[in-house]
Amino acid sequence: MxxxxxxxxxxxxxxxxxxxxxxxxxxxxxxxxxxxxxxxxxxxxxxxxxxxxxxxxxxxxxxxxxxxxxxxxxxxxxxxxxxxxxxxxxxxxxxxxxxxxTGVSRYRIVEAGDSKGRVASVSQAVLGDANGVKETFPPQIAFQDVEQVQPLTDADVELFLAAIDTVVEPDTASSPPSELVWQQWVYSSPHSYTASGSVNSDTGMGPPPSKSISLLLTYTFQGALNNAPQSGAFQYLGLLETGIFQNNGMSNTDDDNYGWIIAALSPTYEAPTSLFWYASSPSNTNDVTQVTTGSSVNIGFNNNGVSGGYTYSSSTTENITDWYIKQQTASSWLYAQNTPFDGSTTSASVASGCVNWYSGHINTSDFPIISTSSLQFAVDTVWKTNAVLSTEVDITISNFMQTDYMMVKEFLGLGTNFVLWTSQSTQSDSFAIDMSVIA
Missing domain, CATH: 3.40.50 (Rossmann fold)
Structure with a gap:
């Protein structure tokens, strides 16, 4: 080289x-x-x-x-x-x-920089005995909607260099014909934030250890011109987000301290009104072990004297054992832990379902492997235009992340105290796509 x-x-x-x-x-x-x-x-x-x-x-x-x-x-x-x-x-x-x-190409883009996001930290404690929860204390907000900056580390630099050194071969098995006006951009970037908690809960327990949480993302944008005479001219623009959400190893984990577990992830796309929703996936799932994300689009073309049709389709399958997916809007999803409690909750009384109130311990064996290590996920949306655009369109993707840390302690004669720390971060990526390249 x-x-x-x-x-x-x-x-x-x-x-x-x-x-x-x-x-x-x-x-x-x-x-x-x-x-x-x-x-x-x-x-x-x-x-x-x-x-x-x-x-x-x-x-x-x-x-x-x-x-x-x-x-x-x-x-x-x-x-x-x-x-x-x-x-x-x-x-x-x-x-x-x-x-x-022949005549068809794509661009691969990899980026590295400081991670910036809005973060929040809240704790809630409950008091119980052998029969379960007896008292729930009000939530304690340590901080909320605060910008956190994670400077680029040596490990991030190594990750970036490994990514650009990796040869990612394009899928040529179902590549579009050269007569189709088509473009693909594949963008990758890492994100991270520090999960942390307040000094002490209402019951005097804490603080939890701080932990770096990471989100490795790849966005695949694909655009095509549909200009078949029978349908009129317009454009498709698709976005597939794939990634891995991980806690990078749990800290201080035993029957009395558990976390940080990854609990919930919510990707959301924001697109301008000039782009109209056409299709998206995955749809709502529950009590399944796998989910398939993908799209299929039929594109008609008439270019250089050649007319025809091309069907673009793609899919990726991920394991989500003991997690669920809720499609909240056409371009917004929630991935969350399903057992031993709903990972999207911030309520300690809900999360206390993982506590064995007789032993005063957390039932650590109840937690899914995904929660204690990493979630691989994928979400996909296709938009279309009503006319051929030749301007830039802006698309923003926000990724909401939630991680939990739990602590339990028996107080002689006073029962058992349980505390849930919830750490949240939302990080966004914004892009501009020049629609004239697919006009």
């Missing part, structure tokens, strides 16, 4: 420091022919957005582009060429074009 840099001065970036270690690096010249397997690095902190266009020929030839410390303006410059961008500044922004079939 050839690494070529475009910079006005020394590059000071944690991703570049690791990437360039032991590598042969030289300056970029637009006269040099670069292709698949090569990498062009632009130091956006010392280069203008207008400088980005000099690498487009190499990008079209299959070379990858890595923007270091890009502003939103640098991303807009790339978007003018590829039709897609995530919004906001970041620390690393990787783009590579991949050939799917």
């Amino acid at each position: 050839q690494i070529r840099t475009l910079a006005s001065g020394n590059i000071n970036n944690p991703i570049y420091t690791k990437l360039s270690l032991g590598a042969t690096v030289s300056g970029y010249s637009s006269d040099e022919a670069l292709g698949a397997g090569d990498l062009v690095v632009i130091d956006a902190s010392t280069c203008f957005p207008s400088d980005v266009s000099v690498v487009f020929a190499s990008l079209d030839a299959g070379a990858a582009l890595l923007l270091l410390d890009p502003t939103d303006g640098h991303k807009q410059a790339v978007a003018k060429h590829i039709g897609f961008r995530s919004k906001g500044a970041s620390i690393g922004y990787y783009v590579v074009k991949q050939q799917v079939a």
Whole structure:
């Protein structure tokens, strides 16, 4: 692999420091022919957005582009060429074009940066005896709707470098015909937040240990022009979100302390009124061990004297043993623990169903493996337009995450106290898609 840099001065970036270690690096010249397997690095902190266009020929030839410390303006410059961008500044922004079939390509984008999200922490205690709950105390809010920033770590940098080093082969088995105006963008980015609790509950128990919770996401956007004469011209735009929600190992776990468990996840798409809902999945499920997410769209095309039809379909199946899915709106879902209590609750009296009030212990064996480790999930929506758009459309995805920590303690002569700490975070990703590339 050839690494070529475009910079006005020394590059000071944690991703570049690791990437360039032991590598042969030289300056970029637009006269040099670069292709698949090569990498062009632009130091956006010392280069203008207008400088980005000099690498487009190499990008079209299959070379990858890595923007270091890009502003939103640098991303807009790339978007003018590829039709897609995530919004906001970041620390690393990787783009590579991949050939799917003759005349058909896709862009793969990987991003790394600080994780930012709104977080909340609340605790609630209950007092019980051998017969169950006797008294429920009011919730105690430690903090609510506070912005939390998780700086990029060395582990995040390694994860980013591993992702861009991984060759993800496009699925060519059912690739669309070259006459179809079609585009695909596959975007990946990690998110994380710190789950924590208040100092003490009403019953004097606490605090729980802090824990880093992560959410690794991939968004697959696909757009196509339907211009068959019998149907009129309009566009489809689909979004498939897949990911893994994980607690990275439980802390201080025994029969008296349990957590942090992952309890609930709620992805939500927000799209402009120019996009009309066409289909989405998964639909509501309960008491099942697997769920299949996917879509199927029939597209008619008439291009370069060739008319025809293409059926796009995709699906992914995930295990959700002892969890359930509720489709809340056309483009909003709730994944939640189903047993031993509803993971979407913040009520300690509901969660206390996991307590053995005779022994004064938490029934740790009742919790699903998903809750104690990780959830793999997928949600999908397809929109259509009423006319052919040639402007940018903005789509925002928010992911609400909830994790729980539980603590139980017997007080001689006073019964058994149980406390539920609930930590929540909502993190969002915003994108702009240039519909003119599928017009």
